[in-house]
Amino acid sequence: MSEERIHIGDEVRLEGVNRHGKNRVRENGDWWEVIMVDGGNSSVLNTKVCVTPVSGTGNWRWIDLPEDRDMRIVEHVS
DSSP states (O other): OOOOOOTOOOOEEEEEHHHHHHHHHHHHEEEEEEEEEEEEOOOSSSSSEEETTTTTTTOOOOEEESSOOSSSEEEEEE
């Protein structure tokens, strides 16, 4: 995914990169909503977003941008 700006309320489609990530997508679905953005205004910290599945399972996870070890953002809808 490119370094486009992601905001609270945006939806992203995730794809698992490794076994752990693939299991999270299988359990929660591939569409997730961004509920928090951290580090976006820092030149030192990496940006990360907290997402929760649109399916409403109540789970959440942090995704490191631009590259996460478990998940990849393959689509972004503002």
